[in-house]
Structures are given as C-alpha cells and as structure tokens.
Amino acid sequence: MRLRSIRCAASLALAAATAGAQPRTYSARSPDGETVIALAVGPQVTYTVTHRGRTLVAPSPISLTLGDGRVLGHDARPSGARTRQVSDSVRPVVAVKNAIVGERYGEVHVDFRGGYALEARAYDDGVAYRWITSLPDSVTVQSEEATFRFEGNPTAVVGLDSTFMTHQEPAWGRVPIDSIAGRKMGLLPLLVDVGAAKVAITESDLESYAGMYLASGGPGTLHGVFPQAARAEHARNDRDVDVTDRFPYLARTAGRRTFPWRVLFVADEDRELLESELVYRLAPANRLTDVSWIRPGKVAWDWWNALNVTGVPFRAGVNTDTYKYYIDFAARYHLPYIILDEGWYKLGDLMSVTPGVDVPELVRYGESKGVGVILWVVWHTLDLQMTPALDQFRRWGVKGIKVDFMQRDDQAIVDFYWRTAREAAARHLTVDFHGAHKPAGLNRAYPNVLSFEGVKGLENDKWSTLVTPTHDVTLPFTRMLAGPMDYTPGAMINAQPRQFRAVFERPMSQGTRAHQLAMYVVYESPLQMLADSPTQYLREAESMEFLEAVPTTWDETRALDGRVGEHVLVARRSGSEWYVGAMTNDRARTLALDLSFLGDGPYTLDAWEDGPNADRDGTDYRKTSRSVTRGTRVELHLAPGGGYAARIRRTGQ
Structure with a gap:
C-alpha cells in the first residue's frame, strides 16, 4: 500500500551542450534543505555532495563503459532534465524498522543523447545516484567508474578482504582511506569519518549486475571495484565453486534498465545512522501480489549448539527424535520455526534424505504444534536441483529455506539470489541467505527474503576470538545499514573476553548475558535465531521470558544514543509495547535512558540488566520491574561487554 503526494517541478528545457562548453550543473536538494547532490556535466560527469553548506564529497567522476567502447558520462550531451520533490510513504510487507517508511526526497533526472540518463536523489539522511539506459536489445558493461573523493585522508571504519570469493564476514577496523590498497578491498557498507559528519557508502537495487567493493585511489579517494563475470568455474566440493576464468566485463544485461544505486548515508551524529532506511527506500518495489503467507518470527536453531540436548531418552543428533524435541521447545515458547541445518540430506543431493530423519513426519508434528520447518541447503546443489527440490519442499509443507555458501557476488551469483527468491516465493517459501553478500534491496522486491548473513556473527565464537563486544557495537553502524542481519544471537554461556575460549562443540559468547x-x-532480523540449545534455554526461565516476548519486526524505531565501536541504545515499538536494547564495548559505562517516547499514563518496565558481578562472570544478570512514566529517566549501568534489555508495557496489560 502506498500513501502518495508527489509534487513534480516543471520539466526544464535544455539546449544541446556543445563541445568545450562550461560544465552544466543539475542538483537535487533534500526536503530539509541541508543536503545537496550536484551533477556537473561536461567532458566528464562528476557529482558533489554538500551538507549544511560544507562539501562532504568533492567533485568525483562517474561513468559506465560499454563493450562497444562507448563511455556513458564522457563528452555527455544533455537532451533534457527534470526535477521533482517527492513526499511519499510505503508500508513494508515486513517491517524491519518501521511500519511506515517515509520516502521524502528531491530528485534530478538528466537525459543524454545516446540513449541514457543519470538520476540523483537527496534525502534528509543521504544521497544516491544511478545510471539508466534506454538502448535496444542487450548491452555489455565492461567497467564502471564510481569515485568518492573526500578532503584530506579521513579514516574509514571498514571490513577488508582481498578476494571476490568471500562470505563477507569481516572484522571491522579503523584505517586511513589510502591504506585500502594493494590487494585490499573494502566491503560495503564502508563508513567514512569526515569530521563534522559521517558518510557511509553502499549500494541498492543490485540486480543482474556485479556487487561493488571499494579500494583507495590515493589519499582521500575511494573507487569502486567489481568482480568480472565468470567465464569458467570449478566446483571443489558441494559448496565451494571457484571462478577459474573471467570475461573482460562486469555484466551482459538488458539494454533498457536502471543500474544499481550508489548510496551515501549522511549523519551528523552516529546514532542517526541507526534510523536510516536508505537502502530499502531505493530498492525496487514489492513484486509479489500475495504476501499473506509471509511470516517473520524466531527460530530454534540446531547447528550452533551442536545439537547438545541432555536429559532425554534418545541419542541426540541429526535425527527425528532430536528435532521433535526442538519442535516441543519452540511450541512451548511460541517460536514459529525450527531449522534443520547441515546433515538432514546427503550432501550433493537434496532429494536424498539422511537415514534417521523423517522430514514429512517432522513437518506433520510441527504443524500439530504450530511450528514450521525451515531447511538448510547449499546454494550450488539448490542451483542444480532447484525445481525438483523446491517442489518437494512444497509437497512436504516446509515453510522456508536457509541457503548457504554463495561466497560471491558477480553477476551470475546475484542472478541466483533473485531466481531463488522468485522460485521460493512461487512455492510460498521464505528465504534466509547465508554465506551471502550484504543486502542490497532484494528483500523489498521479494519480501519472502527475510534475512541475510554477510556478518561475522555468533557462529564465529565456535572457532575464533574476533567477535568481541567492540565488534558487536560496531555492526549496527556498519553492516546493519545495508539491511537485515542474521547474526544469530542467544548464547546462554557468557564470558568476559579474558575468560572466553572458542569451543566448537560447546560454544560460549563474549560479553554478558544482558x-x-x-x-x-x-540487531534487525525478521527471522531471528535462538542459537543455543533448548536444554540451555529450559534452565533459564527468566531469560526466556524476554526471548519469548521480544518481536522480530517493529512499528517504530528510535535511536537514543550511540557511538561507533563504543555503545548503542535503541528503543523499538511493537503495537503498544516498547522494547529497549543497550550494549557497550569492553568498557563499563553508564547511559541515560529517557522514556519521553512513551505515551501518557503509567507503564511497567521489566528489565534484564547486568548483575553486580557481571564483570567477573558474564552470566550474572538480574531481572527487575518498576513503574515508569514518560517523565522517568533511568540510569543504565553496563558492565564491561555488558548490556541492558527491557520490555515496557502499559500497567495492567
């Protein structure tokens, strides 16, 4: 449903630009008047971004080079332009941050002779631009010039990689822009600190094209780097498919199309990044007519906890009895799903179920208790068996799939994402992408795609020490800007970093229970995991009070406080209830929780907060309850690696 009020400015009549003429400038201004993206058209096309009168991005050249040698954006000759101011809103099928997403922006669209155009938008929280072609038949995009020039040599908060074969699960760090060189590439989103503001770079509407990375072009300059299209591949096993040869181009694609948006978030304060929905706003509209079957929710997950259940009369493992135990647990706490992760089928053949696992019986048993089954699959096997496998899942009554190990985002794999989303939707299956690139708009076009990994999440605690409290409070300002993030939280064995050990079969987390x-x-994920064992959760009644109640989609989001890598404080509303989450890095800190976002009248605040000994024992927490109003101010005392979670309800509800 769209609520629309659009004002279009009169089209601007343009005379043809002559060779050697001064560049002509076209601009779009944000609704609040503070942010401007300006396009300068001459021998080359450049864009500039200003905010509150200050240049954030200096003139930066952009172009597309086609396979026939044409360079869109060089010696460009405008044939017409138009501007408009849009005041609009969208009701997402799956509300990740807000039940209504505002779409207010200024836009400029410049047409060029030769069958192409450039479009730019300015929002209150950022800007974006994209190329548009109106060419017959198909085109080959040989390369793209996407440049981001900043004054001086600012630092960036970035995850680095050196190959296009990547799970996009970096550890984040602060580095000068010019150090992203050699074989290093910055993964998106990449956050630049330009002093008075923060600029985060990513992309949206990535379809039938290659994903973008960033590398240094010298002090203060970043430029886009893209994987070329795969010419030849070698499957080392069921999941690792290496590209052994590449074409000398990025994509062969339709001649009439829009290309991905190059997106720049702009924020005066770090916390403002947490409220932005730029990637969603710029994504293509919902393509499904029937969305009534799409159901977000929480999931009892088996793999992280290594199927460690105890006190049961059966041998725990990948078998029907164990999964019925997970279903019973999910039903007890009103979790809508369980996942059957790796092991339920014989690797390499989705039509061959492992002996001891009866998927139709598990689906039947789950349905009797209101719990759906989601099946984990390896992408390459699914790609080879997509129609028969998805048809089989539909006949069984499976509710969704978790697709793993893509590890690439060249054009062929991006096409695989979209094909999987479309074919899954045709069979009423939800999708969770793991081993995945960052979100880039697919989940708006196909809202059955509920979440994406592309993050160094809790699973890394099974073998690594890199998922630290500092890492945890960096993610909301970086990776999560792109969209839903399947970090897979919920560890019940919690340790301070100095006490933490990576134990694959019996994992723990760094930081406190709270x-x-x-x-x-x-963390935003409409398909949110409970990663630990049902046996562990059954011992933790007070923690389960919170985990049973907390929603996975939200009607309203308020970012109350936060600094990248230091701390975060967020309030979210679902219906008449509010939930609060606060996290800190390895430093203890006190935060002020201002409850002025509440309505009138008394409320009851139930809190799960760090206990007095949480700095020594990460499992130490306490649950408290108190009466509050919108005038209440609460001091939150967070231990090192600590946190705070609260549920706020009208008194008597």
Whole structure:
C-alpha cells in the first residue's frame, strides 16, 4: 500500500551542450534543505555532495563503459532534465524498522543523447545516484567508474578482504582511506569519518549486475571495484565453486534498465545512522501480489549448539527424535520455526534424505504444534536441483529455506539470489541467505527474503576470538545499514573476553548475558535465531521470558544514543509495547535512558540488566520491574561487554 503526494517541478528545457562548453550543473536538494547532490556535466560527469553548506564529497567522476567502447558520462550531451520533490510513504510487507517508511526526497533526472540518463536523489539522511539506459536489445558493461573523493585522508571504519570469493564476514577496523590498497578491498557498507559528519557508502537495487567493493585511489579517494563475470568455474566440493576464468566485463544485461544505486548515508551524529532506511527506500518495489503467507518470527536453531540436548531418552543428533524435541521447545515458547541445518540430506543431493530423519513426519508434528520447518541447503546443489527440490519442499509443507555458501557476488551469483527468491516465493517459501553478500534491496522486491548473513556473527565464537563486544557495537553502524542481519544471537554461556575460549562443540559468547539479550532489540532480523540449545534455554526461565516476548519486526524505531565501536541504545515499538536494547564495548559505562517516547499514563518496565558481578562472570544478570512514566529517566549501568534489555508495557496489560 502506498500513501502518495508527489509534487513534480516543471520539466526544464535544455539546449544541446556543445563541445568545450562550461560544465552544466543539475542538483537535487533534500526536503530539509541541508543536503545537496550536484551533477556537473561536461567532458566528464562528476557529482558533489554538500551538507549544511560544507562539501562532504568533492567533485568525483562517474561513468559506465560499454563493450562497444562507448563511455556513458564522457563528452555527455544533455537532451533534457527534470526535477521533482517527492513526499511519499510505503508500508513494508515486513517491517524491519518501521511500519511506515517515509520516502521524502528531491530528485534530478538528466537525459543524454545516446540513449541514457543519470538520476540523483537527496534525502534528509543521504544521497544516491544511478545510471539508466534506454538502448535496444542487450548491452555489455565492461567497467564502471564510481569515485568518492573526500578532503584530506579521513579514516574509514571498514571490513577488508582481498578476494571476490568471500562470505563477507569481516572484522571491522579503523584505517586511513589510502591504506585500502594493494590487494585490499573494502566491503560495503564502508563508513567514512569526515569530521563534522559521517558518510557511509553502499549500494541498492543490485540486480543482474556485479556487487561493488571499494579500494583507495590515493589519499582521500575511494573507487569502486567489481568482480568480472565468470567465464569458467570449478566446483571443489558441494559448496565451494571457484571462478577459474573471467570475461573482460562486469555484466551482459538488458539494454533498457536502471543500474544499481550508489548510496551515501549522511549523519551528523552516529546514532542517526541507526534510523536510516536508505537502502530499502531505493530498492525496487514489492513484486509479489500475495504476501499473506509471509511470516517473520524466531527460530530454534540446531547447528550452533551442536545439537547438545541432555536429559532425554534418545541419542541426540541429526535425527527425528532430536528435532521433535526442538519442535516441543519452540511450541512451548511460541517460536514459529525450527531449522534443520547441515546433515538432514546427503550432501550433493537434496532429494536424498539422511537415514534417521523423517522430514514429512517432522513437518506433520510441527504443524500439530504450530511450528514450521525451515531447511538448510547449499546454494550450488539448490542451483542444480532447484525445481525438483523446491517442489518437494512444497509437497512436504516446509515453510522456508536457509541457503548457504554463495561466497560471491558477480553477476551470475546475484542472478541466483533473485531466481531463488522468485522460485521460493512461487512455492510460498521464505528465504534466509547465508554465506551471502550484504543486502542490497532484494528483500523489498521479494519480501519472502527475510534475512541475510554477510556478518561475522555468533557462529564465529565456535572457532575464533574476533567477535568481541567492540565488534558487536560496531555492526549496527556498519553492516546493519545495508539491511537485515542474521547474526544469530542467544548464547546462554557468557564470558568476559579474558575468560572466553572458542569451543566448537560447546560454544560460549563474549560479553554478558544482558549483552546477548539486548541484541534482539538492537540487531534487525525478521527471522531471528535462538542459537543455543533448548536444554540451555529450559534452565533459564527468566531469560526466556524476554526471548519469548521480544518481536522480530517493529512499528517504530528510535535511536537514543550511540557511538561507533563504543555503545548503542535503541528503543523499538511493537503495537503498544516498547522494547529497549543497550550494549557497550569492553568498557563499563553508564547511559541515560529517557522514556519521553512513551505515551501518557503509567507503564511497567521489566528489565534484564547486568548483575553486580557481571564483570567477573558474564552470566550474572538480574531481572527487575518498576513503574515508569514518560517523565522517568533511568540510569543504565553496563558492565564491561555488558548490556541492558527491557520490555515496557502499559500497567495492567
């Protein structure tokens, strides 16, 4: 449903530009008047971004080079331009941040002779531009010039990689822009600190094209780097498919199309980044007519906890009895799903179920208790068996798939994402992409795609020490800007970093219990995992009070406080209830929770907060209850690696 009020400015009549003429400038201004993206058209096309009268991005050249040698954006000759101011809103099928997403922006659209155009938008929280072609038949895009020039040599908060074969699960760090050189590439989103403001770079509407990375072009300059299209591949096993040869181009694609948006978030304060929905706004509109079957929710997950269940009369493992135990647990706490992760089928053949696992019986048993089944699959096997496998899942009554190990975002794999989303939707299957690139708008076009990994999440605690509290409070300002983030929280064995050990079969988390609980409010994922064992959760009645109640979609989001890599404080509303999540890095800190976002009248605040000994024992927490009003101010005392989670309800509800 769209609520629309659009004012279009009169089209601007343009005379043809002559060779050697001064560049002509076209601009779009944000509704609040503070941010401007300006396009300068001459021998080359450049764009500039200003905010509050200050240049954030200096003139930066952009172009597309086609396979026939044409360079769109060089010696460009405008044939017409138009501007408009848009005041619009969208009701997302799956409300990740807000039940209504505002779409207010200024836009400029410049047409060029030769069958192409450039479009730019300015929002209150950022800007974006994209190329548009109106060419017959198909085109080959040989390369794209996407440049981002900043004054001086600012630092960036970035995850680095050196190959296009990547799960996009970096550890984040602060580095000067000019150090992203050699074989290093910055993964998106990449956050630049330009002093008075923060600029985060990513993309949206990535379809039938290659994903973008960033590398240094010298001090203060970043430029886009893209994987070329795969010419030849070698499958090392069921999941690792290496590109052994590449074409000398990025994509062969339709001649009439829009290309991905190059997106720049702009924020005066770090916390403002947490409220932005730029990637969603710029994504293509919902393509499904029937969305009534799409159901977000929480999931009892088996793989992280290594199927460690105890006190049962059967041998725990990948078998029907164990999964019925997970279903019973999910039903008890009103979780809508369980996942059957790796092991339920014989690797390499989705039509061959492992002996001891009866998927139709598990689906039947789950349906009797209101719990759906989601099946994990390897992408390459699914790609080879997509029609028969998805048809089989539909006949069984499976509710969704978790697709893993893509590890690439060249054109062929991006096409695989879209094909999977479309074919899954045709069979009423939800999708969770793992081993995945960052979100870039697919989940708006196909809202059955509920979440994406592309993050160094909790699973890394099974073998790594890199998922630290500092890492945890960096993610909301970086990776989460792109869209839903399947970090898979919920560890019940919690340790301070100095006490932490990576144990594959019996994993724990760094930071406190309250730090883990807060993730369910801070981290956005409409398909949110409970990663630990049902046996562990059954011992933790008070923690389960919160985990049973906390939603996975939201009607309203308020970012109350936060600094990248230091701390975060967020409040979210679902119906008449509010939830609060706060997290800190390895430093203890006190935060002020201002409850002025509440309505009138008394409320009851139930809190799960760090206990007095949480700095020594990460599992130490306490649950408290108190009466509050919108005038109440609450001091939150967070231990090192600590957190705070709260549920706020009208008194008597």
